[in-house]
Amino acid sequence: MTDPTSPRAQPPALPQDLKMRRRQAFLLLATIVAVGAACWAAYTFVFSGNSESTDDAYVSGDVVQITSEAPGNVIALHADDTQLVRAGEKLIDLDPADAQIAMSSAEAGLARSVRDVKALEAQADQLRDLIEAREADVKRAQEDTRRRAALIATGAISREDFAHAQDSSAAQLAGLAAARAELEQTLAKLGNTPISANPDVLSAAARLRNAALALRRASISTPVDGIVAKRSVQVGQHVESGSPLMAVVPLDSVWIDANFKEVQLQRMRVGQKATITSDIYGGKVVYHGSVAGVAAGSGNAFALLPSQNATGNWIKIVQRVPVRILLDAADLKAHPLRIGLSTVVNVDVSDASGLLVTANVRSQPFPSKASAGDDPAVSALISRIIADNGGQTQMAVAGMH
Numbered sequence: 001m002t003d004p005t006s007p008r009a010q011p012p013a014l015p016q017d018l019k020m021r022r023r024q025a026f027l028l029l030a031t032i033v034a035v036g037a038a039c040w041a042a043y044t045f046v047f048s049g050n051s052e053s054t055d056d057a058y059v060s061g062d063v064v065q066i067t068s069e070a071p072g073n074v075i076a077l078h079a080d081d082t083q084l085v086r087a088g089e090k091l092i093d094l095d096p097a098d099a100q101i102a103m104s105s106a107e108a109g110l111a112r113s114v115r116d117v118k119a120l121e122a123q124a125d126q127l128r129d130l131i132e133a134r135e136a137d138v139k140r141a142q143e144d145t146r147r148r149a150a151l152i153a154t155g156a157i158s159r160e161d162f163a164h165a166q167d168s169s170a171a172q173l174a175g176l177a178a179a180r181a182e183l184e185q186t187l188a189k190l191g192n193t194p195i196s197a198n199p200d201v202l203s204a205a206a207r208l209r210n211a212a213l214a215l216r217r218a219s220i221s222t223p224v225d226g227i228v229a230k231r232s233v234q235v236g237q238h239v240e241s242g243s244p245l246m247a248v249v250p251l252d253s254v255w256i257d258a259n260f261k262e263v264q265l266q267r268m269r270v271g272q273k274a275t276i277t278s279d280i281y282g283g284k285v286v287y288h289g290s291v292a293g294v295a296a297g298s299g300n301a302f303a304l305l306p307s308q309n310a311t312g313n314w315i316k317i318v319q320r321v322p323v324r325i326l327l328d329a330a331d332l333k334a335h336p337l338r339i340g341l342s343t344v345v346n347v348d349v350s351d352a353s354g355l356l357v358t359a360n361v362r363s364q365p366f367p368s369k370a371s372a373g374d375d376p377a378v379s380a381l382i383s384r385i386i387a388d389n390g391g392q393t394q395m396a397v398a399g400m401h
Helices: 016-046 097-152 159-190 199-216 329-334 376-390
Strands: 051-060 064-067 072-077 090-094 219-221 226-229 244-249 255-261 273-278 282-294 320-327 342-348
Touching: 090 244, 097 159, 097 199, 097 376, 199 376, 255 282, 255 342, 273 320, 282 329, 320 329, 320 342
Parallel strands: none
Antiparallel strands: 051 255, 051 342, 064 244, 072 090, 090 219, 226 244, 255 320, 273 282, 273 342, 282 320
């Protein structure tokens, strides 16, 4: 059995230079840890106090509802979920049969109104000729009455003949007054306006425009560029006016709704710069944006069933307030986002001189289809119908809009 105190039982002693190298390595490691901790503390003290961050942030955007403006049966679908569509592109076709019949009826009604006005003009001309003839008859009757009045004293004619002459003169005067009254009534219907500005013609033209609008609404198109979502309509389905059929989401104008704790809002102002990363792309893709505004209340205040803190035991819960962050358009174009995606938002609050509430109204009007009153094709159709039925070549169609 070997004696543990013997020189062979003890481990060999480490060389002096190896001990020195180990001591230096431990010292270097301790120095690196100390410097790292100091740098982290300095960064937290200097920079962390000038920024606020949250990972309770999600992509939001406009969801443009596509609805039917007129009832009808769906005969064709031209877009489906996840499909990219451009503004003005056709999405849905409704059966246009009823609208086409209404359009034909409105065209006939306009032609009939124009012809009625032309008939009134012809009637007015006839009444003018009748008045001239009645005036001549009245003049002859009055002359005959005056001659008979001179002869009655001599006994050349009887008083009965004189009375008949007076009655004839009175009848001619009454006929002249009736013709003049009828002419005034006809001229009142015509008015001092051309055919195109006649009230009956204007009313018929409005009915034609309404029919043209109903025919146009049989074809439903998208007002914006975007991705189709939430399609619920099927071919053959009967839809009512106002029924939601699908949605179009313009992904080039999405924003971030970041829910910050109430203790983080002290120095948050409109216009402050923000950086955003999304879970879909990771930390390598950084979006740039700015604070557009702070919501008017916490999420709990606008919840469908807000908590009632006045009952039972109360536990304070830190509330979160939505802050809207607008994104840089170039960043969105390079790396598109989808509504509802999770993000991490960091806002630089070093400059707190801005407003807490935005003074600018976010306005993004979507282009809409022109009304029938602005449709050159409908205006041209009305002009042609009036010209064909009224004998006029130049019509003040602009006055009918």
